[in-house]
Amino acid sequence: MAGLILAIETSCDDTCAAVLDGPRILSNLISSQHAAHASFGGVVPEVAARHHLELTAPLVEAALAEAGVSLDEIEAVAATAGPGLIGALLVGISTAKAIAAARRLPLIPVDHLQGHVAANFLEPEPLEPPFLCLVASGGHTLLAAVRDQFGHEVLGQTRDDAAGEAFDKSARLLGLGFPGGPALEREAAAGDPEAFEMPVAMTRDPGLDFSFSGLKTALVYRCRDLGPEGVGERRADLAASFQAALVGQLTAKLKRALKRGEWEAVALGGGVAANGPLRAAVAELCERQGVRLKLVPSALCTDNAAMIGSAARFAPRMPYPDYLAYDAFASAERAA
Ligand SMILES: Nc1ncnc2c1ncn2[C@@H]1O[C@H](COP(=O)(O)OP(=O)(O)OP(=O)(O)O)[C@@H](O)[C@H]1O
Ligand SMILES: [Mg+2]
Numbered sequence: 001m002a003g004l005i006l007a008i009e010t011s012c013d014d015t016c017a018a019v020l021d022g023p024r025i026l027s028n029l030i031s032s033q034h035a036a037h038a039s040f041g042g043v044v045p046e047v048a049a050r051h052h053l054e055l056t057a058p059l060v061e062a063a064l065a066e067a068g069v070s071l072d073e074i075e076a077v078a079a080t081a082g083p084g085l086i087g088a089l090l091v092g093i094s095t096a097k098a099i100a101a102a103r104r105l106p107l108i109p110v111d112h113l114q115g116h117v118a119a120n121f122l123e124p125e126p127l128e129p130p131f132l133c134l135v136a137s138g139g140h141t142l143l144a145a146v147r148d149q150f151g152h153e154v155l156g157q158t159r160d161d162a163a164g165e166a167f168d169k170s171a172r173l174l175g176l177g178f179p180g181g182p183a184l185e186r187e188a189a190a191g192d193p194e195a196f197e198m199p200v201a202m203t204r205d206p207g208l209d210f211s212f213s214g215l216k217t218a219l220v221y222r223c224r225d226l227g228p229e230g231v232g233e234r235r236a237d238l239a240a241s242f243q244a245a246l247v248g249q250l251t252a253k254l255k256r257a258l259k260r261g262e263w264e265a266v267a268l269g270g271g272v273a274a275n276g277p278l279r280a281a282v283a284e285l286c287e288r289q290g291v292r293l294k295l296v297p298s299a300l301c302t303d304n305a306a307m308i309g310s311a312a313r314f315a316p317r318m319p320y321p322d323y324l325a326y327d328a329f330a331s332a333e334r335a336a
Helices: 034-038 045-067 086-102 112-121 163-173 180-188 213-259 276-289 305-312
Strands: 004-009 014-021 024-032 074-082 107-111 131-136 141-148 151-157 265-269 292-294
Touching (some): 024 045, 074 112, 107 305, 112 131, 163 213, 265 276
Parallel strands (some): 074 107, 265 292
Antiparallel strands (some): 141 151
């Protein structure tokens, strides 16, 4: 086998390595650090970087072993260059540089958000552009126009919190586990989404931007009104009402973007795309609008290295030794 890509993703608290043969995933491993951060109620950047340092090399070895290939068969090494936690990113990109330099292989730095989009290019049933992609993750929420495999245009994005961040903070407020999205979704399953009125922000705004800070504040006030005992009794209803409002805003904006009639296919990306009620609401919307919907498995929505390898197939390669001084970047502005 030739032409394989080894991909590494360490932008937040998951250490990820994958081997790809074109759009086909040969291995895709994730070593979650959630347990190391749970007692802090969120990701501690320095703790994340230190864990990546211990986990990345063994995970790369395991990914090669699971794929049944050796480094001799790897044609290029890809890694997330940003945006993300800078210390965490540096571990991944430095590991990729070291592996690539030792073998004089090219390095492919990858934009993390394009990675979330590129999860849709993977087999089985890769989605061909053009399509509209809603990316909702821990640090970002945006509507992306995907016209080819090489990049995307941001049509609208959050003006404050990301959808995943709102899930995580609200889950913490409700005394649920970390990461908050899955914990809140589980709690909400037993609740009534209409029990509490929560603001579905930005629906009258003519643009495609999002805002979730008002929803989070509304939940803070409901909890304050109810008191700790009341929150304990109504936790499922609070979670369900919050989730319904958040999903409501995401689907309202998607619907607005589709109204322009330009898009025949829709895809979801980012960790929040693993959310069951969001997937169901978007499926219903797409069916009503007669638009094709691509839903990748949940494991390809949250951070993973297969999506980074997928984006790398269409990203510029840096030959050895040009990348030796290449740096990771923490925020999207640096990428521009
Ligand atoms: N089932 C779910 N329902 C809602 N949110 C979820 C679910 N599963 C994961 N999430 C949320 O997704 C986020 C993690 O997604 P992802 O790994 O894509 O984000 P990130 O990499 O931290 O951020 P970014 O991609 O913006 O850098 C977390 O905020 C988590 O709570
Ligand atoms: Mg991510």
